Amino acid sequence: MKDEVRYSSIETASQSALALANRAVEQFTVDGAKPLDVIKAPRELWVAEIRRIQQHRDKQAFAALFRHFAPRVKAFLMKSGTSDALAEEVAQDVMATLWTKADQFDPSRASVATWIFTIARNRKIDMIRKQRRPEPEDIGWGPEPEPDQDEVMALRQDTELLGQALAGLPQKQRDLVQKAYFGDLSHSEIAAQTGLPLGTIKSRIRLALERLRHELK
């Protein structure tokens, strides 16, 4: 019961943040551009780059991903208190893992940035904290190897809105969200009160999981 109350509060908070984010997107339409054009921006490219690695082992696509993400992953690790040298080593390892595990990336389930975040988190635990990370069992994907393009697009839009909402937070609140991920847990409860649109992403993932469970039956 308590959980239900809790989830409904986060969803209410998320809904209002989403409404805000939507209004921000609508403002782009004033001069005639469609919001979708804004939303499509750079992340679509990253999905295409990953696909080119999956299908053609394309080194140029990898180089583009590397230029964009390696300096950010390194920055993320350094913010967590890792030295420059170790952050460099782990960031290289993260990018190498991206190449070797490219086949596992599913754009209907996570954005490229999210996928890279999970790799960086896991490599950090392994290489810096020297611990194992127990992973939930994989549900496995349905018979068709091609992800549903509507789902890919929907997740991309959610991701973009989340990024915009994060960028739009007052600096203080953004710092708190970051601290929750950089290991300063005492601030995490505040992070969850910033009203970021996580509710929609959660709902979408939940639907995808239900469909998947149904297909696997």
Add this chain to the structure above:
Amino acid sequence: MAEIKHHLSDAILLAYSAGTLPEAFSLVVAAHISMCDTCRAQMESFDALGGALVEDMDSVQLSDGSFEATMKLISEKAKDPIKVARRTNGIFPTPLQEYVGGDVDDVAWRPIGMGVKQMILPTSKDASARLLYIPSGAQMPDHGHEGTELTLVLQGAFEDEEDHFGVGDVEIATEDVHHTPIAVGPTDCICLAAADAKLKFNSLIPKIAQPFFRI
């Protein structure tokens, strides 16, 4: 599978997503998420926030030759096998099977009195994880824990004065919870429990068991 009523808190799911939990707690979280799509979706939405944070980072300078070093690493990594954990037969979720070295029949139980048995699982020392076997009708052992304890039901059920915990349910107990849960139902109860290491007290853990949302 029965409906799961007792879930992980958002604070714990966020800490798991951020990668800041001790290994023993991560094991319980991974096992519960394997059984609970509600918590899986919530955890993945916290992953999405982590992704947004990475995207939001200001770039820092890479070392000279960073790209070439990475390409070299790729050629070395190409030989590593890629492991994907998939559901197998048995009552234990896959992440737990990896720690036990099999399923329920492979557990190296040790009796600890009153028909109760346990197996300590090999995790890092900042917290401990163990499997518990409690005959139906028997009282759950008093763990004498400090800080937080997570207990996930894998078979059977237990209940205390207020709540019933069935398969997939996870109980989040803090040091100020004083209760006497009893295993109930037709089958004996098997649980996976993780607690802060007594000697090396981790001050972060009590905080994450606090009620998370005060909206």
